[in-house]
Amino acid sequence: MxxxxxxxxxxxxxxxxxxxxxxxxxxxxxxxxxxxxxxxxxxxxxxNLAARMMRGVQSNLVGLVLPDIRNGFYSTIAHALSKCLEGGGFHLTLSETDDDRLVELHHIRELSSANVAGIIIVPTARPHPESVRLLKMLPHIQLLRRHAALGDQWFGIDDTEAIYESTSHLVQLGHRRIGYVGGTDDLPTGSARLKGYHKALPRDEAVVPQFVQLGAPSSVDFGREATRSLLSMSTPPTAIVAGSVQITQGVLEELTAQGVRAPEQLSVVGFGDELGFRWWGPGLTTVGLPVNDLATACGLWFVHHIKQNTFTSTPYTSISPAALIVRGSTRQVESALVEPADSPI
Missing domain, CATH: 1.10.260.40 (lambda repressor-like DNA-binding domains)
Structure with a gap:
């Protein structure tokens, strides 16, 4: 050597x-x-990284800690961050937590012991106190999810507005029985998206609790099970809003398996714009997420402050807006298509 x-x-x-x-x-x-x-x-x-660490030299590695790389949303973010950091002389190293706070703690310990330049993290719902302590000793920023104990530096999307737009789209098409399949509200993203759903529903309409199905946001199986539950109701919803990329995948799989046609039998709005969503059925109406813009902004900000040695606890928030992409999976409910009776002249 x-x-x-x-x-x-x-x-x-x-x-x-x-x-x-x-x-x-x-x-x-x-x-x-x-x-x-x-x-x-x-x-x-x-x-020799180990020798550099013994001399107290900071590595050029940046840790990315996220729930599940199988989620196309996270894999796209990882790719964009990697390219962005590479341009600044840093290399990305990836850790998956599966939304388990003990696994998250293990990865944070390992990254900390490797003297990484910093950590970009999509935190679990309740980070371990030791994770909080270790992150306070390292330059770090939260991405997508935000937990108060981890500081006020955060890059994310407007989750409430994203689901508000998708639900409002269905309300404007005359739908009143709208199901929502989303992540649990113990996660900040899940809570914000559920808020957007409730905010969009007409105030004079009674909310049907059974129309709200909450579970693991990274579980395709949960998306399928929740859709199956909604379709089996005596009076099922006329439309479904999905609250995560993986859940959207599960919703679409179950609708396909049961032979439910969209939008003739059910209108559907997804979350995220995976390539396959564009070709599903008549084309999926969905919430388009600013993934590359979000990751690039986060990466550039991170590199700048590491190089300038200006990482502080000063609050910083960057919110990227999502946009509704209307395709063929949504339409007016049949009752809204009936012509009104002629009025007397």
């Missing part, structure tokens, strides 16, 4: 000069840095 001493011997300089050049020390001239870098690359030198 090539060492700093090997590079120094090739260039006939001291190992300390090579080490400083590779660390971009301002005491070393630009020409020397170029020579050292060229020879290091030629010889296949790889920096």
């Amino acid at each position: 090539v060492t700093i001493k090997d590079i120094a011997a090739r260039l006939n300089v001291s190992p300390s000069t090579v080490g400083r050049a590779l660390a971009d020390d301002p005491r070393i001239s630009g020409s020397t840095k170029q020579k050292v870098t060229a020879v290091a690359n030629e010889m296949g030198y790889v920096a």
Whole structure:
């Protein structure tokens, strides 16, 4: 394995000069840095991270802690963040929690011990107190979800407005029996989206509690089970609003399995705009999420403050708006299509 001493011997300089050049020390001239870098690359030198950590040198790794990479929303965010951080000289390392706070704690401990430059986290509903303590010692920012114990620096979307828009769209089409299948309200995203659903319902209409089905937001199976429950009601809803990407997938799978046609038999509004959603049935009306814009803004902000060493506890919030994409899976209810009786002249 090539060492700093090997590079120094090739260039006939001291190992300390090579080490400083590779660390971009301002005491070393630009020409020397170029020579050292060229020879290091030629010889296949790889920096020893453990040795750097023992010297207290911060790594160029940034941890991304999220619930489930199988969710297309999170995988897209991870890809966009990776590209953004790479442009700033950092590398992304990924950890999945499956929304388990003990798994989350394990990953935060490991990232902390690796002396990462910082952590970007989609937190669980109730982070462990030890996770809170460790994150206070590291540059970090919350993404999508926000927990008060983890600080006030957050990048996310307007979850309430997103579901308000999708539910309002159905109300305007004459629907009154609108089912909602979303994430549990112990998560801030789940609570905000449920609020948007209730906000959009007509005030003079009685809310049917059975029309609200809440469960794990990352579970396709829950989406299927909740849809099955709604369709089996004696008076089922005429429309369904989904509150997460994975839940949307489950809703669509169950409707397909039961042969329910949209929008002839049921109007459907999804969450997120996965490629497959565009081609499902007549095309899924859905909430389009600003995934790349959100991830890029978060990544650029993160890199800037790490490089400037200006990470503080000063509150910072960035909210990206979602947008409703209307396709063929929604239409007016039949009663709204009936022509009114002629009025006397």
